[in-house]
Amino acid sequence: MIQYIIRRLLIMIPVLLGVTIVISSLVYIAPGNPARIALGQGANPEAVLALERQMGLDQPPHIRYIEWLVNAAQGDLGTSVQSGRDVSALIIERLPATLELAAVAMVITLLLALPLGVVSAVNQYSWLDNTSMLFAIFWLSMPSFWLGLMLIYLFAVYWGIFPVSGRDGVLLSLTWWSFVLLPAIATGTRRAGLLTRLMRSSMLEVLNKEYIRTARGKGIGSRKVIMTHSVKNAMIPVVTLIGLQIPLIFSGTVIIEEVFSWPGMGRLLVSAVQQRDYPVVQGTVLVYSVIVLFSNLAVDIAYSYIDPRVSYD
């Protein structure tokens, strides 16, 4: 297991290198002069030129990339063009908020999808099954931006149960939950739609296996058949999909952070792209990539505990 983890960590290096090359290329070839955008429409040309030199824009893109890479390897992600602050500091300030939102969104996804999928499969073709699938398609089709606005209108404005936007309260306190719940629901329910359907089909496949028939034939109770013998086996492909959902959860937070004024990395990235703040774009995408890679590693390790046949030794 340890060797497997080390191998996976080493593989991350070329992956991250590839990600940084792609994102840096996109950022450098994007039209628009960052110095001009930073100084605004009315800036005089001399001021724009001076800022270009300061930002290193007079150097070729590959030189700028190599310099950035060398510094990033030493933990220095550069300085924001817009604010003049260290990119690392900007990210560290906002990372906890994004992790909180993504974690709660993932929990909501799992709490919705797994039980619903199991119930649907066990009661195939019943009204429970049909209703669950209807919900699944509904959540899958719902644009998260629109869902967020509707949740605000209903629960915050009309009924006044939750705050409209923002982030407040100590982690895991009631106040904190009141702020994080609506954005997490808006982020997580879309992913839940897909997972519900997969959980259902995976359960149906397992429930039709011979060993399940054998278990029932031996007189094992229905609950034990489902929870002990079926769910765990049905989870195997579902865990794979959960790993694939993680980057989608994070990308979903970008829009939701705007709608709910949640002060996370997504808003930092959106603003940086609009302002052509190259160092912030590169640093933020790098951090997102690291999070996704580590999350997928965690999922793969979890795999080995769900399925004892899987070993990384």
Place this chain on the structure above:
Amino acid sequence: MVNKNGKSNTNDWMNRRNMLQMGGMGTVALLAGCLGGDGNGDNGNGGNGGNGNGRDEDGKVFIEGMGANTSTLDIHGEPRVPNSIAHSSLHDTLFTVNLELEPHPHLVDDFDRDEDATQYDFYLREDVTFHDGNPLVAESVVGTYERMLDISPEAYLLGPVENIEAVDEYHVRMEYNDPFPLLTRNLTSPYAAILSMDAVEEAGDGYGQDIAVGTGPFKFERWDRDERIVFTKNEDYTWGPDFLENTGPSHLDEIHFRYIPESSTLTNELTVGNVDGTTYVPTNDADAIADHENTSLERLDFPHADYLALNVTRPPTDDVNVRRAISHAINRQAVVDAAMDGEAYPILNFVPPLSVNALDESEVEEHAHPYDPDRARELLEEAGWTNSSEGEVRTQDGEDLSIYFTAFSITQYARVGEVTQAMLSSVGFDVNLEVLEAGTLYDTLEASEHNVTTMAWSRSKFALDLLEPTLSPDNLATEGGTNYSIWDNSEFAGYLQTARSSPEESDRQQAMYDAQRLILEEVPVVPIMGYTKHYGYKNEVNLGDWFEHDWWPEQHLHHRLQVDL
């Protein structure tokens, strides 16, 4: 337990049972945390707990909703509107603008100017202190303006200054080789405010991020990134503009500038009462806020020009008759209704009627090119562009009357583009409209690839502040400037020079009128509308005499000294 390779993992401490047990304990811990207390108390996450909106229940906290993020509190940094809304509460300027819209001494007790406007002597008030306790002295002004000349994009406000010196403790002298009569007016800008140079030196490159020190009615307390900036009352402040009811200290204990990027969310926060006021009112929500039982809305037609810049170097817009035809083809009221939900006013002169030194309306009506599609068609015929039926694309020597029309991807600009495209098509233009994001758009304009582009200029309160950056030959877009018409007219340049440097007010005014007449004749730009500014606020908020100033959206002119809760 044996795995598929025949190896026993009974002794492996990281077995499934242990993992499940750890997971179960973690879940219990999570639930225990949920059953703990709520977040009251200082949590460093944007407020003092309570109702979670950052309000201190023991004090008067005014929450200003911001639809765009502040990037720096350094007045010599990026000159963006959300920056100036925030930092203007921390700082004062030597001059402010009074109710008659004239420069009015503020940090200055008295001043002298020689006849030629080449030497200014400012005598500072002696009762002003910075937030860090240092007194405002002449060296503060000298240091601030030298820094401004070094690094500020707004350094042009000081003009071609040759020397700035502290003659004595409270006496500042500024000297010019050439006349610069506009100095006192320019010193009313929030970007010309005075800084504590001790704070600037202490903070170094970080000034404006974690430290910002001025003499204003509020002090910088803290900045919760992407959430809010908190200012607290300056208890020592008593030197507010004397034309205000309250000259200080402020009635408010704190101001929070709360950043809410999504416009509908900001509107909701205002109507439910979590935001006390905001200038970021979406045009399609203006009526809803005005009619809501919890809120009110103040509107003001403001000198902020929205226009089409016509590239005079590129066919067919290099022909003045084609440019006049474009102006006649546009129904400005229809554009206002479609693009701004009626929250703007049509203009025929590039300098809006509410600007200082705007041409008289009767003269504008005589020389302008108002909506008249038949006249547009006549002009195009005269220019040699013909068609056989109405609505068909006009041609000349086998070539179509095609124009490349660019618009910003921001909603209102895109809508202006879409609406005017249809109007131009109806008189025979073949319009290729592209809605572009800012970076791409500026590249296109600098390459002079456009015929027409949507544009707006917020600094239109004084005619010169609009005309110089947008039409001066020294500011051609092809050389990195903001003259997107690429209009290189020496007669116009002469008028600008007079308006900028003549010591006589009457000469400067006449030059501005002549410049506007030339624009009406040559049509390098087609004026469309002036913006209506809004302020939405809770009914419980008492705004005093805020709206008595004709330029009340310029919040640095009154610092919210009138506001009470």
